[in-house]
Amino acid sequence: MTTSQLADRLAVRPASVTAMLQKLAAAEPPLVEYHKSRGARLTEAGQRAALAVVRCHRLLELFLHEKLGYAWDEVHDEADRLEHVVGPAMVERLAAALGHPARDPHGHAIPDADLTPIGPAATLLSALPAGCTAVIDQARDDDPALLRQMAALGLLPGITLTVLAEAPATRVTLGARGATPLELPADLVARVAAEPPEFSTLTNRPSKTMPASPFGPSFF
Amino acid sequence: MTTSQLADRLAVRPASVTAMLQKLAAAEPPLVEYHKSRGARLTEAGQRAALAVVRCHRLLELFLHEKLGYAWDEVHDEADRLEHVVGPAMVERLAAALGHPARDPHGHAIPDADLTPIGPAATLLSALPAGCTAVIDQARDDDPALLRQMAALGLLPGITLTVLAEAPATRVTLGARGATPLELPADLVARVAAEPPEFSTLTNRPSKTMPASPFGPSFF
DNA sequence: TGGCTAATTTAGGCATGGCTAAATCCAGGC
DNA sequence: GCCTGGATTTAGCCATGCCTAAATTAGCCA
Known part of the structure; x- marks a missing residue:
């Protein structure tokens, strides 16, 4: 850098x-x-320190969404402020309370307690060739408008889509087949990643409902 | 001041x-x-600002205890760091998730969402006359050793005690009658408050178990 | 009322993490 | 091999919230 x-x-x-x-x-x-x-x-130490903050941030995001009923576009800012004061003990308690989850609400991998480096992200939608079928993997968490737009389109982590055309605009169909085609904005396809179905750990697990958590927090 | x-x-x-x-x-x-x-x-505004922080702090303490399984002597420090970055929306979500509680794990009143000033604390144990029967109301939250000592003695908010003697040392019996008398350290009786049973809102509600939360966090 | 002491305020520093403006570095073009 | 312009670093400030040391204020007693 x-x-x-x-x-x-x-x-x-x-x-x-x-x-x-x-x-x-x-x-x-x-x-x-x-x-x-x-x-x-x-350095090695720097990477571990960074992973610790990322772990904390993503656990907080998931916690705010799952346990406090925040919408997935609201969690980032709150987590950003909390991540710097949450102590190590609380991080592990959060992880336990959430069942040691592997992903945050946006599909990002949560580093494990050993702070093992996480692999590279999946492929951006903008890079998928026409004809390709892929599973939505993750979306940037720092743009609430993007996340709301995705939710409105039904474009959630775990959802399978097929690329009909990549130019002039990205056109896709959601779900298995025959669904009505969608045209995706350029700024969206540049910030959402997907994976081949056979690689995805999210396939057919369309995340309880990222957007608003209509059932309310899970411990009511 | x-x-x-x-x-x-x-x-x-x-x-x-x-x-x-x-x-x-x-x-x-x-x-x-x-x-x-x-x-x-x-000023009026200052008092409201202060009550907002107190509300946040106490909700956090209760949350850490109830939902994350912290012992009651461990919650203060974590809450102290978190209280300054938790946003207003999260405070209200915490309150809702906890069922709009009236007390934190140490028995302190939690200001309501309108930030209504809270009344004066109950009477210190050190001020109770011999012969008096009272219900433990609250204890200072900033001294883990005190809280552990209380838990070890069974001196929890909601517990009824009778003062046998106030000098040279405070001797009490816990529970209804006939229990073995306890001699309470001077520094303890100066930092734990009690109320007449007829005023207490805690009577016979010996708090699920303040110390360690042996059942684990409530949403496991 | 004067004066003394304790409480309080002022003056001036330090560390953090940002800033601007000025100096320096360096890579590519000639 | 120079020279030039963008990238980078240095030098010097600002605001926060704390500190110490010095000045000031206030309250009490003779």
Whole structure:
């Protein structure tokens, strides 16, 4: 990662990134390996620290959705604030209370307690060739409007779709066959990933109901 | 409240208190009414802000105990960190998930959603006259050792006790009558409050089991 | 009323994590 | 091999919330 890539992602000035990278590289143990004017990369320790935060964030998202009845487009911001103060003990209690889940409400893998690195994401819808059949795997969690749009279209993790055309616009059919074709917006197909049915661990498990949790929180 | 009283309670230097009081008094709306060199007092808005934090803190404590299986002496610190980042929506969802409870695990009243001020606490055990029968009402939540000691003695909110003697040490019997007398440490009786049975809303409701939650979290 | 002591406030620092502006670096084009 | 422009780093500020040390205030007693 270069300094400016990080600055863009974090919506922060490059100078601030430089300062923070220097600090993280000087930490004990160092969390990044930093080569002046040349970019930085996570160390082993840095990757574990990052995975711990990701684990916490995703468990919180699932908790807010499953146990408190939040809609799947509302959980990200709350989790973002909570993730930095939730202690390790609470993370594990949350995991236990949720049954040590493998995925958050958006389909993202939840790192296990050992902080094993998680594999690469599935393929973006925008990269699927026409004729291809795939299972929705995950969607970015930081754009509520995207998530609401997906819910409205019935485009949820676990749903199977078939690509009819990729240009000029992505046209797909949902479900098995014969359903009415949908035209998917370009910004959507660039931020939703899918997998071949034979790879998906979500197939035919159309997630209780990501959007609004109409049944209410599970412990009422 | 004077500056030094606040400094003591907050374990902070008086100079820091002065600075913060000036800031809170200058806030819009002002949260404290501050008279230079003369002390400060909460404004209406300040009291509401404080009650909102207390409500959040106590709901979190109850949540951690009831839903995540924390022991009652472990919840305070976690709640202290969480209370400042939990948003208003989550507070109300927690309240709903817990059934809009009136008390936290230590017996403290939870302010309602309207932030109605809560009444004065019950009487300290140390102030009960010999011969008096009372129901344990609440205990300070910020001292895990005290809470563990109470649990070990069976001194839980809702438990009825009778004071046999107040000096030189407080001796009590727990439960109805005839039980073996207990001698209570001075630091304990100064931090646990009780009420006359006819005032208590906890009578004969010896709280499922404050200490360890042996049945595990309620939604397993 | 003067003065003394304790309480309080002011003045000036430190660390965090952001910022801008200015210097420096470096890679590609000539 | 230079030179130039974008990327990067440095230098120097700002706000927060805490600190210490010094000045000030206030209340009490003679």
